[in-house]
Amino acid sequence: MLPDSHPTPKVYSIPSGAPFVDMLAAGIMERVGGDPMALAGVTVLLPTRRACRSLTHAFLKRSGGQPTLLPRMAPLGELDAGDLSLTEEELPDLPLDLPEAISPLSRQMTLARLVLASTLSATTAQAVRLGADLGRLIDAVWTERVGFERLHTLVPDDYAEHWKKTLEFLNIVTEVWPAILESSGETDPARRRNLTLETQAALWQAAPPPGMVIAAGSTGSIVAASDLLSVIARLPQGAVVLPGLDQGADDTIWQAIEQDESHPQHGLSQLIRHLGVEREEVRAWTDVAEPRGARARLIAEAMRPAATTEGWRELSGMDASALTGLTRIDAATSEEEAQVIALLMRHALETPTRTAALITPDRNLGRRVAMALARWGILVNDSSGQPLAHTAVGTYLRLTAELAASRVHPLALLALAKHPMAAGGRDSADFRAAVRALERVVLRGPRPAEGFDGVLGALEQADRFDHEDQQGFLREWLIDIGRRAAPFLEALNGETPLADLLRAHVAFCEALAADHEQEGKDRLWRQDDGEEAARFLADLLKAAEGFPAIPAKDYPALLDALMSARAVRPRYGLHPRLSILGPMEARLQHLDLTILGGLNEGTWPPAASADPWMSRPMRRDFGLPSPERLVGMSAHDFAHACGAPEVVLTRAARVEGTPTVPSRWLLRLETVLKALGMDGVVEERGACWLGWARGLDEPDRVQPVGAPEPRPPLSARPRKLSVTEIETWMRDPYAIYARHALRLRALDPIAADPGASDRGQIIHDTLDAFVREHPGQLPHDALDRLIAMGRDRFGPLLRSHPDVWAFWWPRFERVAAWFVDLERERRPRLRPLATEVPGRLELSGPGGPFILTAKADRIDRGPDGLVVIDYKTGTPPGTREIELGFAPQLPLEAAIAAAGRFSGIDAAPVAELTFWRLSGGDPAGEEKPVKGDPAVLAEEAKAGLEALIARFDDPDTPYRSRPRPAMAPRYTDYAHLARVQEWSSGGGEGEG
Known part of the structure; x- marks a missing residue:
């Protein structure tokens, strides 16, 4: 809508670098003759609400903080029906009853529902995001006034088939969406803004207002706003004030600017053309500032259009x-x-x-x-x-949704229960103590079955309670949380419409947020983020009416996608x-x-x-x-x-x-x-x-950190270790100190997936059971029986972990076949004596008796003596490590066997020490005998251990971390406690 012929448009500019709102206020005061009372009759349109506040401060600053009347100020792009300046004349042909704009969230959800009903395969969260994209497209079309009817002309033969299908999909916004809006009597926000701007332009064009109207700071990026600016510029008391129009550029540069859309002055060049004025006709708003200062000239030169950059060869006149x-x-x-x-x-x-x-x-x-x-x-x-999803309440909403969608996965349960908003009707400190106890007792280790019943079942089987009453307390705590969550879990598990699901979600959030003093709703919605979350949920409940049920796994992602568009601004x-x-x-x-x-x-x-x-x-x-x-x-x-x-x-x-x-x-x-x-x-x-x-x-001086050298008293030093711990003692004494002197244990992962140690344990248990059941001649179907035993022990993992079925089980089948073949070959000359057999040997030291313990995987009796076997699903130690005493497990077990200290096995010479590598690869298994005389190796290992005991019975001997880096263990639970990375990088390795 362009204005009729009027006097020459009145267009001004305030140069870049000048305090825009201060100069704008000064110019307005000049034009009203310095009369503060006259300001009430002035209307000022600015780009944003923040600019309106800044202009208010500028007037207050001019008045010295004294009360004063202010102009009527409004953001140009956000005019509403209440902002329309009506005239005293009747204008029957001009409709003022504008349709209401549909809320962005309602539009997004309605479009998302249309996307889900289309042929496009999308999750609910993807449909919601596509709904937002469609909304932005609709607003862009209205902003540019191009009309969707032109879409059907955009598919000539030179476009890809993909775009033809895309335009078919866009029938949602060309046909279906307009019909929905017509039935509801609402319109799109951008069209509502256009109608408001067009109506205001028509009002002022038909009957100019009696007071001064000034539009300042706009670059005319909205077409309807440009038309309104054109009307304002031609009003008897109207004026348009541009921000930083470059009036110092020569004509050649300006012509290039008009063609270069990426130039900062291009938008202004198009606006003044739309206003119907030449650049030379744009006047300074006030006479107190230089049209273009030195900094402005420098920036203008740097932003010169690409077509004229040859001018950089002859730069001058700038200091x-x-x-x-x-x-x-x-x-x-x-x-x-x-x-x-x-x-x-x-x-x-x-x-x-x-x-x-x-x-x-x-x-x-x-x-x-x-x-x-x-x-x-x-x-x-x-x-x-701050994005609502990142606030405390937004995070709480997401965590409650994830708990239900994951069917009470341990990680989701812990994340929610440790949130500050979760209290479950108790004192927050008591609630958090219960969470920590549940984590230690139940949730660390293998994942329980689904739901609160699964966690309760795991609780009944747990045996790591701190005191007698703890199990009953945790059972009561879990039952109470499950009761509060039950309606939401049930709603999410069934075909529940989204609006009902949201109500169940909010009810659970409030029930869990209650503490011993306040109701959940009073704690949850009281802060800035809580108030914004409450508004968001209220809007979403209204927009979700009629939205179909969604899969449980989609609900957290849907909530996150919707909350990402909401921001919390502290007041x-x-x-x-x-x-x-x-x-x-x-x-x-x-x-x-x-x-x-x-x-x-x-x-x-x-x-x-x-x-x-x-x-x-x-x-x-x-x-x-x-x-x-x-x-x-x-x-x-x-x-x-x-x-x-x-x-x-x-x-x-x-x-x-x-x-x-x-x-x-x-x-x-x-x-x-x-x-x-x-x-x-x-x-x-x-x-x-x-x-x-x-x-x-950064500290002024970095102090080098040395390796730790703890020296606990003899009374705190261990007097009993296993053969595997002796290897740790040799390679990393600090780990023995941390485990036995400090009594620290590594926590299991939460909801741990089975790892290499679990695989090794299952294979060990299966082979142990097989050998115990068949100590003599093997039956003809031995392999089938071993496979059946393995399937029984792998059973739960095979059902719940596809990777175990795909990777572990085929390897076990190959190990089983190799094991049965080897057993058939060995049984005529060797007889299994015991498997998983415990043993102990008492040694002497300066500090008193020292107990060495062991559990041998297997001991056989052969014609020449005992054969001590160790199953290894990993890599066995090398000969050099055994000779140097850094892998003493089998030699020490030989010493225990030779002394007759294994349960149920009489003393006898040891004829062979061997590792059975059970990898399941190629080859599936492998015998790796230890080189050397077992008796000699056993005696040397025993003597070395006694020397080690004597050394560490000296209170001055420190438990160093990694004293010999070349022999350090591949992994230790205590490296972070010993701060290995801090001192090892500075050359502070311990000495042997």
């Missing part, structure tokens, strides 16, 4: 004053960049009334800076807020002089220190996201904006912010470990400064800030 107040900092990582920015902002607070802000499109960087400032107790206003306790702003929120703001962060290609300007619906040529033919236009809008934000008095440009060389490329604008600025002979100046100013930021967390 070092353009760099006054300009600093560049290239940090090594995004964490260091955040630390530097936080330090800059903290330093700004040292000057009273000084303001500072980080402007960045990188929300991760903004969150890092907010966290870095928190070390000084500074809470900063981040305009993007109180934020710092008044520091801010973290996005480029859009930063428009028209004037700050003493402006930090432009995240200046990497792909972040600022942002990388062009792939359109899920149309290819680039299709978007062009359809009339949607190109990626270059979005780059140009981002470039305008950057260039305008660079005009501030003090600007710091920051970037990180690596983000999340990935190398980055400096923003194209930084590279252009580098090129211009190099051509001017001023390269390196702005970088040098930032070096000190990098040094200070690094010094915050």
